[in-house]
Amino acid sequence: MPSRINKDSASMKEGKYSIFVVPKQDVSKESLDIFSLKSPNGRKSLFMSTIQGDLRELRAYSDSYRSWFIGDVIESDGRLWIATEFxxxxxxxxxxxxxxxxxxxxxxxxxxxxxxxxxxxxxxxxxxxxxxxxxxxxxxNDDKCMEYLSKKVKAIAKVLSENSIHIDSTSAEGFSKSSSTKGVEEHYLKYSWGLISDYIDKETSIQLKSHMNIITDETTTNKRRSSSSGEGSSKGLKRVKSAPQEDYLSLPKETRASLPQNSKQKALAKSATGSKNITSFFSKK
Structure with a gap:
């Protein structure tokens, strides 16, 4: 860890100390040159320059309720900054x-x-x-640029595929054990294209998608909608709200009285003939 840090990013001025994981060969013992630059997608990112003059992107790993114990000091900024090749x-x-x-x-x-x-x-x-x-x-050179970016997308997809990296909850959706290898590879390509798109502008991202014939979710959704509009589809059908056909609470008194009684109910009714209602004992005389 270098003893002095040259930094011009406001996002790193919250605490007195910051913790970095940096390749030893990239830094000197005297200082670490950190600065912020605006990425093509509009967000600001942190970078550091190595002693060889190359750039490293600094990515922060943070977790809730995390602090660092540095000597006899507690640093409330618990982020861990990792230098990655850029x-x-x-x-x-x-x-x-x-x-x-x-x-x-x-x-x-x-x-x-x-x-x-x-x-x-x-x-x-x-x-x-x-x-x-x-x-x-x-x-x-647009052709060179597309070829260069395509190779990066394919390289990322290859690493993800070879290591069977679980991408997200939808990565396995639609892909059973019998799914074609081509379908899985296309999914990794689409995901890798999304990663590269974080570092290029929207226009270039769309151009790259077209160059690689990548089908996004929106296009796939439209295809599914068009394929389901044929004969026998459920298009135009409305869900019918299920509800009782009769309101049993609103039955007329005659209907309630005419309901058939079993033998036990008939015996109780006969024994109650001529008796007073219990509420009559509490009425005013």
Missing amino acids: DPIFLALPYLKEGKRVPLDHLILESRITDSPFLKNRLPLVADPIGNADLNVWKL
């Missing part, structure tokens, strides 16, 4: 989509992004250089 291409894509033919360091003013060796190595996979290489001007 592809800076995701941060560069929105700038490249603007189509401005200017040097990359003029297009992206955040030097932590442009200085990343990872970005410099991967940029040719999504964009084409324009003019002299020394100018560092790039133009987004």
Whole structure:
């Protein structure tokens, strides 16, 4: 754990201490450079730069009623920050989509992004250089970009499938033991596409879905609705509210009196002939 942290995020100023899990080779003993950047989907995320110049995304694991005991201090901020590998291409894509033919360091003013060796190595996979290489001007190549993102989606889906990762409560819905392997793979692809979509803008996400021929739940629902509109379907049928056909409490007195009596009831009625009602003893005289 470094002795000093350089951070500019308000979300980490609640307490005096913060606990991080960071690869030892990524940080120095002196400091940890933490900063926030706006992701393409609009949310702010925390990042750290490694001593090699690459970026790591910081994801917080939090639980209710959690604190840290640090020496003789109780830190109420019980979050655990975990540094994960991050592809800076995701941060560069929105700038490249603007189509401005200017040097990359003029297009992206955040030097932590442009200085990343990872970005410099991967940029040719999504964009084409324009003019002299020394100018560092790039133009987004849609075909390359879709292919690059597709490989990421497939790589995630492969890991989830090989490890039989349980995704959610609906992951097994519609897939029995006899279900085709293709159907399960398509489900993992759809889920992985959703994960990648958290790091790209909506337009690119839709474009990627179309490129990979991924069918979302909405489309599947529409298909099911159209298939059920044929002959013998329940479309147009209304649920009939079940209720008693007669109100037995509102039967007329004649009907109540005319109800058949058994032998025991007849004997009681005969013995009560000529007797007074119990309420007559309490009436005023």
